[in-house]
Amino acid sequence: MTQDQLITMTKNEAQRYDVVKDLLAKKINGSEAAKLINRSVRQVKRIKEKVNRLGIQGIIHGNRGKISHNKTDEEILKKAREHLKTTYYDFNPLMAQEHLRDDCKIQLSKETVRQLMIGEKLWQARKKGEAKVKHFWRERKDNYGEMEQFDGSYHNWFEGRNNEELGLEQCLLLAVDDADGSITRAEFEKNEGVEAVFRFWKGYVEDNGTPISIYLDKFSTYKVNHKNAVDNKELMTQFERAMSQLGVRVIHANTPQAKGRVEKMNGTLQRRLVKELRLNNIKNITDANRFLKEVFISKFNKQFAVMPKKKANLHRKLDDKKIKESDKIFSVQSERKINNDYTVRFKNNYYQLTEIQPTTVYKKDVVTIEEHLSGEVKISLKEKYLTYFVLPERPKKMVEIKLPALTKNKTTKWKPPFNHSWRNQFLIKKRQPLTVDTK
Numbered sequence: 001m002t003q004d005q006l007i008t009m010t011k012n013e014a015q016r017y018d019v020v021k022d023l024l025a026k027k028i029n030g031s032e033a034a035k036l037i038n039r040s041v042r043q044v045k046r047i048k049e050k051v052n053r054l055g056i057q058g059i060i061h062g063n064r065g066k067i068s069h070n071k072t073d074e075e076i077l078k079k080a081r082e083h084l085k086t087t088y089y090d091f092n093p094l095m096a097q098e099h100l101r102d103d104c105k106i107q108l109s110k111e112t113v114r115q116l117m118i119g120e121k122l123w124q125a126r127k128k129g130e131a132k133v134k135h136f137w138r139e140r141k142d143n144y145g146e147m148e149q150f151d152g153s154y155h156n157w158f159e160g161r162n163n164e165e166l167g168l169e170q171c172l173l174l175a176v177d178d179a180d181g182s183i184t185r186a187e188f189e190k191n192e193g194v195e196a197v198f199r200f201w202k203g204y205v206e207d208n209g210t211p212i213s214i215y216l217d218k219f220s221t222y223k224v225n226h227k228n229a230v231d232n233k234e235l236m237t238q239f240e241r242a243m244s245q246l247g248v249r250v251i252h253a254n255t256p257q258a259k260g261r262v263e264k265m266n267g268t269l270q271r272r273l274v275k276e277l278r279l280n281n282i283k284n285i286t287d288a289n290r291f292l293k294e295v296f297i298s299k300f301n302k303q304f305a306v307m308p309k310k311k312a313n314l315h316r317k318l319d320d321k322k323i324k325e326s327d328k329i330f331s332v333q334s335e336r337k338i339n340n341d342y343t344v345r346f347k348n349n350y351y352q353l354t355e356i357q358p359t360t361v362y363k364k365d366v367v368t369i370e371e372h373l374s375g376e377v378k379i380s381l382k383e384k385y386l387t388y389f390v391l392p393e394r395p396k397k398m399v400e401i402k403l404p405a406l407t408k409n410k411t412t413k414w415k416p417p418f419n420h421s422w423r424n425q426f427l428i429k430k431r432q433p434l435t436v437d438t439k
Contacts (some may be wrong), residue, residue, distance in 0.1 A: 012255040012314055013060060016037050016059055017051070017056060055235050059094055076108075080108060080113070083100060083106070084100075091339070095275065138260075140306075141179045143179055144177055145209070145313050146211070147213045147214070147215055148184060152192035153267060154169045155169055155172065155270050157170050157273065157274055158170065158284070172186050172187070172273075173200045174269070175214075175262075176267060179308035180305045180307065187200050190285070198238075198332070205246065210248050213250070216250070217254065218278075229287075238332055238333065245329050246329060328378075333368050336369055343395055347366075350388055350395055351377075351379060351389075351390055352390075352395070356408065365381060367380065368380045368381070
């Protein structure tokens with residue numbers, strides 16, 4: 001070491017050197033020195049020997065000032081910076097690192113990418129000492145299929161790419177398993193109305209079976225004030241009825257935070273999925289749903305799902321009876337009363353029951369109107385589907401039909417007037433006969 005050579009030391013290294021000097025001067029022993037610098041006696045012996053041999057430089061780490069043997073090539077860093085600035089400019093460091101690795105074949109650590117993004121002012125480092133807000137999570141369920149958390153998220157998922165007909169925002173319906181945090185189903189819809197929710201869960205139970213329970217918002221917390229939302233006051237009634245028929249328990253969350261896992265997942269997808277849709281130039285709901293099913297969900301779950309406490313899958317597959325009834329279960333059902341002329345009024349349409357029915361039908365009987373997801377309307381009574389045709393206009397006020405009931409056989413004692421719809425039913429173009437029996 002030359003006389004004018006400058007040696008830079010940290011505060012800890014300077015303190016360590018003072019302790020070693022005392023050790024060499026035999027003012028303290030090895031055990032005491034070890035306590036003072038918080039090292040083992042064996043480490044102290046090595047440091048003492050090094051200082052004896054090299055002097056003050058023995059305190060300094062041997063790699064200081066040397067270029068690391070695994071330093072990343074500057075050309076690779078340059079390419080990474082270009083991709084970050086042009087393509088991944090609004091990604092977080094982890095997602096940017098994944099795409100640099102998978103799409104650009106550039107292998108960098110998350111921390112290296114983070115530092116590059118900070119250097120390019122694409123990412124803002126958290127201030128020192130700035131702590132994250134702590135949340136106390138409810139303990140996860142033990143088994144997959146024990147509870148599904150369900151929610152809808154309105155967001156500008158396509159970032160305005162060729163979706164003027166849908167408005168700026170679409171709704172992502174999402175189910176997340178409570179046990180392993182995986183996405184069990186995700187689908188884009190125009191809103192969170194009853195038909196969209198029924199389409200979602202009909203597909204869910206056909207693919208996965210029925211879960212033990214579903215955890216979701218109360219109706220009052222559904223986003224009915226959103227411009228794309230459908231204010232359907234019977235949504236919860238219809239949903240609970242359908243789930244009850246399937247044997248699924250519906251649990252209502254008092255606050256959004258209560259079902260925090262699906263809420264957090266919505267936030268994650270608003271950051272991740274939006275960018276994935278952009279990279280794949282996806283502009284509409286159909287392509288987005290195909291991308292979710294074929295690519296995104298499996299890839300996402302592989303990376304982020306956790307191991308549940310137990311291995312059992314508590315989803316129950318639908319039996320043949322439930323499969324046959326699924327269209328009926330996931331229909332919007334309303335009750336109406338049969339008029340004296342054997343018509344049923346529903347949503348400003350008049351449905352004329354035919355003279356022959358699969359079960360006995362009386363005036364004033366209460367029937368169930370089923371609006372199926374296919375658009376078909378069915379009228380049921382005593383678990384039988386009644387046959388009908390749609391009248392082109394409101395029927396004229398007439399004397400009560402003197403026929404006490406409609407049965408399986410045509411009566412010969414009473415004949416309808418010449419202008420009655422039963423005589424002219426084949427001339428009515430809008431008639432919609434239904435299948436007689438579902439059993």
